[in-house]
Amino acid sequence: MKIGILGIGGVGGFIGAKLAHAYQSDPTTEIIFICRGATKQEISAHGLCLRTNDQHILAKPSLASDEPEKIGYLDLLIIATKAFSLPSVISAFQDCISPDTVIIPLQNGIDAAETLLHQFPKNPPIILEGCIYIASNIEKPGVIHHLGGPGKVIYGKDGNGHFPWVTTILQKAGIDTNYTSDIKKILWKKFLFVSPLAAITTAYGVTFGEVAKRDELLKRLRKLMLEVQAVANTETIMLQESDIEEALNMLSNFPYSAKSSLQLDVEEEAPQTEKATFIDFVIAQGRKAHINTEAYLLMDKLISEKTC
Structure with a gap:
């Protein structure tokens, strides 16, 4: 083998x-x-x-x-x-x-x-x-x-x-x-966690623990998750409110100081990042399905300002 x-x-x-x-x-x-x-x-x-x-x-x-x-x-x-x-x-x-x-x-x-x-x-x-x-x-x-x-x-x-x-x-x-x-459902459930978290930690320069501690960031994280849920559901992958709660609860499994891979790449000025995977993908799928992704559009704007 x-x-x-x-x-x-x-x-x-x-x-x-x-x-x-x-x-x-x-x-x-x-x-x-x-x-x-x-x-x-x-x-x-x-x-x-x-x-x-x-x-x-x-x-x-x-x-x-x-x-x-x-x-x-x-x-x-x-x-x-x-x-x-x-x-x-x-x-x-x-x-x-x-x-x-x-x-x-x-x-x-x-x-x-x-x-x-x-x-x-x-x-x-x-x-x-x-x-x-x-x-x-x-x-x-x-x-x-x-x-x-x-x-x-x-x-x-x-x-x-x-x-x-x-x-x-x-x-x-x-x-x-x-x-x-049923791997597609699992992939979307993970994406429901990693994409919004990558977006918010990178846009605001905060750690996982800071997101969990600050109510205003948790509200924005939930809004991002709702937009991912809406996009997933157009793909016949039905994500429920319980999936969002599970994703939010997963924050407690990580150290306070943990950072997303996208955040690290942006901070280190890497020549390529996973922004297309985490951010652009949701915005593009939303446009295709006529879904409002205003929270992701804001994250895209803030992250683009950091990298231009």
């Missing part, structure tokens, strides 16, 4: 470290970190350190590489890059993917599977969909800090299909993993 983790950032580093640590003495399972630059050099020399509240894991993969010819064909590929990178990274590593390869994208969005399918006009691999509930960041090359969130992976495929071996592999590594045949 050959398992690749593409993108060793906060999410990929969390999953990769747990997998490499669990299977380091298993000669039948290869864990491959697909990464480059300083991250590849540090991991190749010293391994990957995962810091959590109660433990440090030092994990050494079977291989850390960005060379398809060294990686070879993969049985399972977990993609943990940012959503905007999907087309380019898949193009770069197509030689590692066969029609039997199972791919699970863990991006913060709704349409990762569709994006991947466009890259395989003939003989596509087995593309599932997935998400993870976690706050985890790169502390420095080779060091990942898991800040909060359960690190739970939910993956699946709408309709028929089941992949118990994938669940077994991840669970053996201590990763809470569930398969579902």
Whole structure:
């Protein structure tokens, strides 16, 4: 079994470290970190350190590489890059993917599977969909800090299909993993949390804890969630008031100082951000369905002022 983790950032580093640590003495399972630059050099020399509240894991993969010819064909590929990178990274590593390869994208969005399918006009691999509930960041090359969130992976495929071996592999590594045949609903429920939170933390420069503490920010967060609910419901994904309450309650699962990935990228003046995934997508879908997204339009204005 050959398992690749593409993108060793906060999410990929969390999953990769747990997998490499669990299977380091298993000669039948290869864990491959697909990464480059300083991250590849540090991991190749010293391994990957995962810091959590109660433990440090030092994990050494079977291989850390960005060379398809060294990686070879993969049985399972977990993609943990940012959503905007999907087309380019898949193009770069197509030689590692066969029609039997199972791919699970863990991006913060709704349409990762569709994006991947466009890259395989003939003989596509087995593309599932997935998400993870976690706050985890790169502390420095080779060091990942898991800040909060359960690190739970939910993956699946709408309709028929089941992949118990994938669940077994991840669970053996201590990763809470569930398969579902209703994955689109799960993706929208996560989007209901991460998109409004990314928007408000980035627009106002506040942490998760500050949002939870300030009534005016909580009201604005709820308004953003109502707009996501309205957009989702036009896609026949019925989000309820209870889903909004559940999303609001999830704030308590994260540290006071936690920041969204979009916020971090904007603060660090990254050349690309996930604004298109979190903000532009909702506004565009709202316009298409004639839904008022005034709260998102305000967030878009405030964030654009920060980045222009």
